[in-house]
Amino acid sequence: NWLGGWAARRAGIPAITTRRMDRPVKPGWLTRLTYERLTCRAVAIAPAVAEILRRGGVPEDRIVTICSSVDVEALRVPGAAGPTRERLRAELGARDDQLLLLGLARLTRRKGFDLLLQALAARRDDPRWALALAGEGEARHELQRQAASLGLAERVRFPGRRDDVPELLAAADVFVMPSRAEGLGVAALEAMAAGRPVLGARVGGLADAVAHDETGLLVPPEDVPALGAALDMLLNDSALRERLGAAGPVRVEAGFSARGMVDAYLALYHDVLGDAPGSAPSPRA
Template identity: 40%
Template sequence: MSLRRSIRLYTPSVDPSGMGVHMLDLVAEFVGTADVSLMARPTHRARWLLDRAAESGARTVSLPSPRDPAFGGSIIDFLRDHPADVFHCHVGTGCENWDGVRLARAAGCPAVVQTQHLPYLVSHPRKRRAYHRAIEEVDRLIAVSDGVRRTYQRIGVPPERFVTVPNGVAPLARRRSREGARRALGLGPDRPVVLTVGRLTHMKGQWHLIDAVAGLVARFPELAVVLLGDGPLRDLLVRQAAALGVLGNVCLPGHRPDARRLLAAADVFVLPSRHKGMPLVALEAMEASLPVAATRVIGSAEVVEDGVTGALVRPGDPVALGAAVARLLADPALRRRQGTAGRRRYEARFTRARMAADTAEVYESVLAGAEVAA
């Protein structure tokens, strides 16, 4: 950005997760050249976002619930005191509350932008109508992958309203050694290790990976399958592994704030998701030079190059997933080759700097249009 812009990042999410990481990456890239604020609700799953944004140098605003009568005034008053060139809303599934967008428009923000982080999979007609009404106040919609963008076009959003800005991640600043990462997980230096990262939820599909473990253990008896993360399916996954007789090969360390540094312990990274927007963890695995075995779903299919940086398999097919992982475990040269190709693909397409630069181009395009209209 050639001018020092004022950018207000906003999310109504009570659990911003990967979306919050994306927002923090924009903060990190913009804060040196722009006046950056981040607005969010300080719920127990979102407080970290405000804290880390403040640590990165952004001004932060803790918002009340949209149901609170003070919600509208808190946004309007802030934007009056700190006028914005760009109000950038971040939402996930399309079911969140968009009052912030409407309030930003009422406050006179010249550029209102919204990023869709997940595909539109809501079928209820009333919710679809609500979505279309909500985006009337948005100048430009951003999708984190082409697959995400197509789901919104299928429900009637005009193609010209959308632009795709693929996700990106920063290079890891401090790496752990393979041996150090394995010690942190209580794993021996010679065990084959398959690792995945994510909330233990239905959307992430970890039970398909556990279904594949028995077949893998038959070929690789010392295999360790590590599921980093926590969530409502934890107990179910433990019971599933026990019922299959593979509990000794499955490791569930829970949520680890150092999860990205623990990627160094892995031989293969697996992403068995049922759907995604564009998975940051797959980008992080590629940055770590790991081959990625993933399901061929929205987002993942644009990250993993099948047969080059890893493998893509049909979602919900543990046999195919297990076969893809087995091929990689059995062939160290293939793992190295695909891991190196994944690192190159990350550097060429999925860096944080590229994502921020593309996002800034969207801002400037909208602002130029606003100047012409004025």
């Protein structure tokens, strides 16, 4: 961020930085240099990220919250109950009488799938679920070993990196995101846009994206018993799953649409440039 800000300052143009992570911002000279002298605005992709910037000492007038977005229409799959769904469910090891739990992410420790496997191990004898964790990452092999050691190897599939995200979401029944940390959780927004209830952790921007008991269930981070209890609620209550899933597209359209994000960025650019098209912009000191 500071290097881009320095280059922009040398060129005589304003710089805007975007903060996507929920890691702490350390107060100090580098933060002051980056956010007060070299850049004129800091865009936070979620209210939780904006709060991290505030705690790091970034001035309030430099912070703008513009949430990331997803395309609801692109995630609606025509004929979602047809042959493609049946084929994908079979590929992912889910029978017709099972709920398919789906995770889509880079498989790293921060995504918390090891915690989900622990919760599912206590429900090993419950035949109503199957789990698919799609994605690659340094934790994949460890997760596979963990699943095998817990006696879950036949219940958990690792299909790797996938490009057919809308179809996978249409094939799933519940989206799982038990993250230890999250900037916003765009994957959860995609699941909500596709009408799938989300089971997630109350961390970072994920708590901004998912409305607890409205579009999903949120539990404290790294709390395996709470994760298991929420999972039981979803397994036992089809009406709850339907209610949470139905509310997802409405919430995404209202607060996380591509149109809303574009309009917010345009307003920011006009503000930074002084709302004078064609005028020469000047950076803020």
